[in-house]
Amino acid sequence: MERYNIAIDGPSAAGKSTISKQLAKNLGMTHLDTGAMYRCLALKAIRQGISQQNEKDLVKCLNETEIRLESDRVFLDGEEVTKIIREPEVSIGASNISKWAKVRQEMVARQQFLAKEKGFIMDGRDIGTVVLPDAKLKIFLVASVKARAKRRFLEEQQKNSSITLEEVVKAMEERDRQDETRSASPLKQARDAVRIDCSDMTIEEVVEKVCSYL
Numbered sequence: 292m293e294r295y296n297i298a299i300d301g302p303s304a305a306g307k308s309t310i311s312k313q314l315a316k317n318l319g320m321t322h323l324d325t326g327a328m329y330r331c332l333a334l335k336a337i338r339q340g341i342s343q344q345n346e347k348d349l350v351k352c353l354n355e356t357e358i359r360l361e362s363d364r365v366f367l368d369g370e371e372v373t374k375i376i377r378e379p380e381v382s383i384g385a386s387n388i389s390k391w392a393k394v395r396q397e398m399v400a401r402q403q404f405l406a407k408e409k410g411f412i413m414d415g416r417d418i419g420t421v422v423l424p425d426a427k428l429k430i431f432l433v434a435s436v437k438a439r440a441k442r443r444f445l446e447e448q449q450k451n452s453s454i455t456l457e458e459v460v461k462a463m464e465e466r467d468r469q470d471e472t473r474s475a476s477p478l479k480q481a482r483d484a485v486r487i488d489c490s491d492m493t494i495e496e497v498v499e500k501v502c503s504y505l
């Protein structure tokens with residue numbers, strides 16, 4: 292059987308992880324959430340009081356860090372951090388530290404090493420452009436600010452968070468602006484990626500649409 296990789300990129304809360312997970316299940320592939328890796332480094336930096344502006348210290352910290360992604364669970368130096376890395380402070384922290392070229396270089400090397408056996412659905416911001424330029428299929432998943440904010444807001448409510456819809460929109464827009472304007476591998480659609488606007492689509496419809504390109 293042919294083994295290949297699929298790249299899924301797009302802004303925050305566009306549904307990349309949900310779609311990737313479902314696709315991986317349907318196609319018998321492995322999902323790899325690269326955002327979780329940046330989140331792990333951000334969490335460790337916060338805990339250790341490392342400045343998010345200090346590239347050198349962040350790289351040193353990353354070189355001494357083990358990040359393990361195991362289906363739906365994330366481990367940082369052996370500790371399960373699946374839930375805590377979704378906290379708003381870690382989200383913006385991940386965006387802050389991901390602007391550094393040397394941090395990205397190490398993350399990309401780890402991701403490429405993991406994906407070299409093929410059979411992966413990787414989601415992130417630079418998968419189609421940098422990490423897996425030869426992926427069999429590249430998807431750029433977008434949705435309106437309204438649709439994305441609504442989804443993120445519902446997720447937050449399920450966690451009993453007291454964050455308001457306005458705060459969700461503000462945090463999301465700030466993170467996307469940073470991710471799109473940084474100089475090192477900014478979020479952008481790869482030339483050979485298929486753009487899907489899933490604002491008004493169900494998960495099943497998006498999965499079906501992605502599969503139609505395979």
Ligand code: C5P
Nearest residue numbers: 325326327329385386389415416417470
């Ligand atoms: O995908 P997620 O929202 O979990 O990613 C958290 C942050 O990590 C993003 O806002 C982005 O700054 C960064 N990231 C990245 N490149 C990736 C994945 C995530 O820069 N491939």
